[in-house]
């Protein structure tokens with residue numbers, strides 16, 4: 511079943527306060543974990559990275575700061591405008607204002623592609639993974655972060671919303687409502703991500719669940735813990751994120767796959 515509620519209006523409504531949005535403890539925590547894991551997998555700079563769904567350029571800015579050249583792809587007009595403004599003086603950043611589905615890049619030329627929170631909004635994730643994989647050189651890496659199907663279902667069951675949990679499990683779709691806008695999204699698990707990567711000719715090298723604690727304690731309790739001791743809770747989550755068999759319990763899934771060297 512395809513998506514029906516486009517995400518661009520929701521992200522545009524968030525664009526002006528996107529840094530603030532990511533300062534919330536749980537988002538800051540999963541983003542920190544994903545960044546630290548990702549940096550370990552990227553080839554050494556200088557190297558070129560495609561940032562799919564780059565938003566306002568949060569990751570792009572950090573990547574160019576480390577010496578990477580970044581091509582951002584972003585379809586939400588206000589997010590794209592903010593990325594342009596924030597990176598106006600950065601010669602290592604270029605932006606295509608487009609959905610990933612509509613971008614054609616030369617095959618086999620990029621060192622890395624990162625898709626942090628964007629794959630789940632694409633029409634057909636299998637096609638998007640295949641497209642992104644096609645842009646990688648042999649040995650290049652694809653890193654994707656998506657919301658976890660299992661973690662959402664557990665959260666709904668914990669809240670007593672059993673019918674909704676069942677519907678989400680059956681349809682593998684979620685709806686995110688924020689600031690009066692709603693966007694629907696694909697909900698995935700690690701087996702599906704591994705299958706999409708395998709079908710695209712990639713080999714999964716990293717499989718991580720971010721904020722596994724939310725599946726055990728609930729999000730409110732994890733946020734309380736992060737507020738009380740951010741560094742301590744983050745370290746616990748970092749250990750859990752290193753256990754691939756726990757990955758589906760993470761609120762977010764972070765998967766890294768490599769194009770085999772020829």
Ligand SMILES: C[S@@+](CC[C@H](N)C(=O)[O-])C[C@H]1O[C@@H](n2cnc3c(N)ncnc32)[C@H](O)[C@@H]1O
Pocket residue numbers: 517518521562563564565566567568569583584585586589608609610611625626627628631632633
């Ligand atoms: C969760 S946000 C993450 C933004 C950015 N990666 C970050 O971490 O700050 C997801 C982003 O994906 C973008 N997006 C949605 N659908 C997309 C598509 N089909 N192709 C590329 N990007 C898309 C949204 O506009 C939004 O900016």
